[in-house]
Amino acid sequence: MTEPRTLAIRVLPRPGESLDSWLEALARRNWVPLQSLTEALGIGPRNNPARLVNRTPPEDLRLIETQLRLSEGALDNSITEPGMFLKRLPYFRYCPRCLQEDQGRWLTRWWLPWTFACTRHQTLMHDICPGCRSASRSRFLGAVHLHSPGQCMLTTTPRRTCKQDLAAAPLLPLGTHHPLLAAQRILDTIPIRDTAGATEIFSVVDEHLAALLDAMTEKDLEEIENVSPGNWEKALTAITAHNTTFHGWRVKARTEKLITYEFMDQEYNKAGKTIAEIAERCQLPKVLVARQAKSVGIKTRTGGKFPIEVDYDWLRSEYCERFQGIAHIAQTLKCDQKTVRAFLRKAGVDLRPACLSGQSDATMNLGGSVSRDIKKAVENTQYGWLRLRRFQVHIKFPTLSAAAHHLHLMPSALAAQFNRLEDDIGGALFVRSVRHAPQRPTERGAALLADLERSEVQELIQRALGSTLDPLPPAQTLKESRRTVDGERSALTELPAQHVHIPPSMLPVVRYVLSRRAHEAYASKIHNDTGIPFTTIYKQLRLLQRAGWVTSRPETPAERSARRQGGRGRTYYTPTQAACASHVIAHIANETPGKMTSTRDDSTDMNPGFSYETNDQVR
Ligand SMILES: [Zn+2]
Ligand SMILES: [Zn+2]
Structure with missing residues (x-):
């Protein structure tokens, strides 16, 4: 299988160079297609750069090292920690100046989603090729040896390759004191591989990212936006996206922090809440909460819920005499429609066909008086x-x-x-x-x-x-409903109003802010707890403020010095009284039909989705 002659000319890996980059250089020097090279090395035909760097098992590295007589472990830092990108593969970013100075060789770090700036050249990194505007290095051409290093190898049209020289991409310089550069310097010191595995790296990265988001002000964000629009938002999405292993780890870490024995004993055993309710209030997956509850020694109830008690006479009169719809009754009972149907059947009521709501048989013969x-x-x-x-x-x-x-x-x-x-x-x-x-x-x-x-x-x-x-x-009702819909239908309603409309995209932030009436929210905290991109949060908070949903105040110098952190200070947001009005809250709760669960004591719990306060338990 091995063909020693084709590998006669050796190229040594550079410090911090990624596996894909080194193999590419090796193929080029030996004048062979990349796939022939990887097959000759015994690791099979490989030509996806992201997979090479993020999914190559360490055994394959050992195999290559022995064949090319490299010292054992020489290639260790050429791949990312195994298990770090089990779900979504990361995107690649690059610094054109580095490419220029290093003859088109790439670094392993450039594959890490938390590498967004080059500290050597104090620039923001590129994530796309300026020629074809696609994610750079998402594919290799088989015949890499026919292309010069640093060239974009994406096919633009059939039989045509982009060939843009990535080293010639414009620089995206940041101010010397930009917090992004300071944070990147720290992130760059985290070792690429860790004997304790990916989770150890995740926890360090998480800590530093939180500090960075805390330190960045709106002005800093604007600076990034001016240098390269959308770049930072994309970077944050890549780090915190739901389909990444990192996100999975963060959710699990939060669950372990929140779902303690004391907490569950109070909420689940004594207050009688269900796992589903607790999960929704903590914004955690139900399965994880249940698993964690068991592992801290909480005995979970089978069936989960407390039964809802129904007055069958009331139910019959609502449905048969007042002709209320099932959806409406479900809302009143705070249960789902399936349950209402089951109750009605139990009460011996014949259900109306789905699209109709009201009136018994009425076959009428009308005279000539109607049209x-x-x-x-x-x-x-x-x-x-x-x-x-x-x-x-x-x-x-x-x-x-x-x-x-x-x-x-x-x-x-x-x-x-x-x-x-x-x-x-x-x-x-x-x-x-x-x-x-x-x-x-x-x-x-x-x-x-x-x-x-x-x-x-x-x-x-x-x-x-x-x-x-x-x-x-x-x-009055009509006037208010028009205020929401007349202009832009997707607009956020200005408060105060009887009927509110919130664009679905804004719901998570609105929910979050309203759930913390007693505690002021700030952007980096919202980001940490919800994973919503930072720029989105800022944009939406501004909209909310303009429409009278929240008020804001800057952090006082005393507060800032109390938390002993750099940056230019936070802005705190508090929901207005109009936003805390019960009908607004009810509207927000209604936006997730089917998610509502019964609570044991409705009279004291006006707002089942939001009375729970997580402030002290979430970092
Ligand atoms: Zn650079
Ligand atoms: Zn290109």
């Missing part, structure tokens, strides 16, 4: 009047979801009812809302609405629906 469309909607159908009334209420709102919220229905259920109504009538009744444009009736819909307004028809509706008649929304 043809109304007849089509109600004759020989169930719930026709209900659908008409809901259409009348719904069209006053700018969006279907706002109407559904007002009617205590799921938007999908309401949508299904209107689809049915349109089917029965045989034409479109309203134009669905889109971003920036509220819904509006079609010509036919407008005619139908005009008919529905007539007093004879109103009387018929009144008679058919009785006490289940949905009242028309008050003007």
Whole structure:
């Protein structure tokens, strides 16, 4: 298998050089394709740089060392610690000036997600090739020996290679005193390999990253953003992304720190909370919490939950007489819809078809006093009047979801009812809302609405629906629902308001800030606890402040000196009173349907998702 002649010319690995870089240089010097070289070395055909550096087992290194008569361990630092990138492979970053000075040889450290700056040249590193704007070094060409060192080997179009000289990429200089450089200097001292394994490296990196995020001010971030837009956010995402081994380690470390015997004894045994509730409040995976609880000696209950007690008479009257939807009842009981259905069956109630909510059989024959469309909607159908009334209420709102919220229905259920109504009538009744444009009736819909307004028809509706008649929304409700949706539909509602809208992307930060009413939040803490990219946090906090959700204050000199750390000080954020209003909190809790679990004592726990305080237990 070995072909000693092809490896006659030896190239020695440089200090800190990565395996892929050295093998590339070796292939080039021997004028052979990379795959022939790796096969000759007995480690099989290998041509993915990321895999070579991050997934090569140490045995393979020994094999290469013996064959090329290198001293044992000479290649140890050419790969990253095994087990460090079991999930997602890292991206590669580079410093063009270093490439220039070292004849296109690459360092192992450049594969580490926490290498984002070159301290030798005081620059931010590149993560993409300036020519093809793709992740540099994500692939090798088989024939590396035909390319000069430091060239981008990505194929841009079939049969064409980018060939951009990466050493010629522009420098991205940072100010000499930028905290990123100071942090990088420390991170660079962490050994590439550690006998204690990847977790030891993770814990040191985690500590230094936390200190860095603490020290960086908005001005520092702006400086990075000006030098290379998006670069820092990408770096942070690469470090903290959910599919990395590092993230898995962080979550596990947090679980071990939080889920102690004393804590579980208090929350689980004495307060009677479920594992799921505790997991949600601590923002940890349920499985990990359960496992950790067992390992600290907590006996877990089977079945998990305390049973919900239901008054069957109340349930029957809600569903059968008041025609409340299952979703609404589930919300009231704080359980999921499946449970409500099970209770209803137990109570001997026949469930209504999924898309309908209300009215028993009502086959009516109407005289000539109503229009043809109304007849089509109600004759020989169930719930026709209900659908008409809901259409009348719904069209006053700018969006279907706002109407559904007002009617205590799921938007999908309401949508299904209107689809049915349109089917029965045989034409479109309203134009669905889109971003920036509220819904509006079609010509036919407008005619139908005009008919529905007539007093004879109103009387018929009144008679058919009785006490289940949905009242028309008050003007104030409509005004507020328009404030959210009229302009930008995805906008954050300005507080105070009765109906709030939060763009889903902002929910994690909003939840976090509101969950800590008694303690001020600051950006690096939020990042540490949630893993949300730092720049995102800053952007969203600014938005929240502008919309009246939070107020901020700078750290006082006394506070800063008390924590004995560098940097230009934190900014603390506190939710406003309007943001702490119960309906806002309830709205946020509602954003995760199906996640709500029953609590034992609802009266004292207004806000099941957020009453728990983790401040003292999380670093
Ligand atoms: Zn450099
Ligand atoms: Zn390229």
